[in-house]
Amino acid sequence: GQQVMQIPQYQHVQEGEDFTTYCNSSTTLSNIQWYKQRPGGHPVFLIQLVKSGEVKKQKRLTFQFGEAKKNSSLHITATQTTDVGTYFCAAPLHQTGANNLFFGTGTRLTVIP
Amino acid sequence: EADIYQTPRYLVIGTGKKITLECSQTMGHDKMYWYQQDPGMELHLIHYSYGVNSTEKGDLSSESTVSRIRTEHFPLTLESARPSHTSQYLCASSDSGTGEWGDSYNEQFFGPGTRLTVL
Numbered sequence: 299g300q301q302v303m304q305i306p307q308y309q310h311v312q313e314g315e316d317f318t319t320y321c322n323s324s325t326t327l328s329n330i331q332w333y334k335q336r337p338g339g340h341p342v343f344l345i346q347l348v349k350s351g352e353v354k355k356q357k358r359l360t361f362q363f364g365e366a367k368k369n370s371s372l373h374i375t376a377t378q379t380t381d382v383g384t385y386f387c388a389a390p391l392h393q394t395g396a397n398n399l400f401f402g403t404g405t406r407l408t409v410i411p
Numbered sequence: 412e413a414d415i416y417q418t419p420r421y422l423v424i425g426t427g428k429k430i431t432l433e434c435s436q437t438m439g440h441d442k443m444y445w446y447q448q449d450p451g452m453e454l455h456l457i458h459y460s461y462g463v464n465s466t467e468k469g470d471l472s473s474e475s476t477v478s479r480i481r482t483e484h485f486p487l488t489l490e491s492a493r494p495s496h497t498s499q500y501l502c503a504s505s506d507s508g509t510g511e512w513g514d515s516y517n518e519q520f521f522g523p524g525t526r527l528t529v530l
Contacts, residue, residue, distance in 0.1 A: 340521040397517045401454040
């Protein structure tokens with residue numbers, strides 16, 4: 299079935315270093331979303347990518363959707379301690395409803411001051 | 412800020428008890444979801460609803476049940492709690508909008524979650 303794999307599972311960086319997490323799917327995705335979950339918190343929507351090759355930026359965050367719409371990445375430039383949390387990608391899981399999302403395994407980011 | 416609420420936030424109960432986790436949203440969203448998430452792990456969809464009187468099971472088998480009698484309310488019930496049910500339960504909702512590219516725009520808004528511990 300359709301799955302979205304996410305790597306790495308964990309990432310420790312020094313404050314000021316860059317960080318990237320990747321999502322890969324074996325099937326073409328109609329769109330992909332990214333969420334951030336702070337420790338002890340709940341997932342919060344960051345962005346949705348729809349078009350092939352799309353690139354969107356939010357301040358220090360850059361989101362990309364691959365040309366084949368099978369992979370996506372989130373890049374954070376010059377990490378800060380406020381970036382700590384787990385970043386999830388999510389894509390529609392059509393097997394159980396076109397509007398349902400399948401969440402990746404997440405990348406837990408730790409930023410060392 | 413999303414208007415979706417969950418109660419209780421924390422619950423510790425004994426094995427065999429019946430419990431209901433409450434979820435309410437004031438955004439008028441048609442679609443609502445329940446996820447189960449163990450600490451530091453991914454979210455697993457256990458139930459969803461596309462509208463009143465519509466409920467379906469998700470991709471993770473669960474012994475819980477749900478109901479959707481009102482648009483804003485989507486409670487989850489465990490008839491007989493067991494230690495294996497210990498987890499965090501997250502409720503979410505989404506609209507039925509269409510994005511600028513004609514694609515289904517299904518951003519989900521999450522509640523704060525209920526941390527359940529069954530002894």
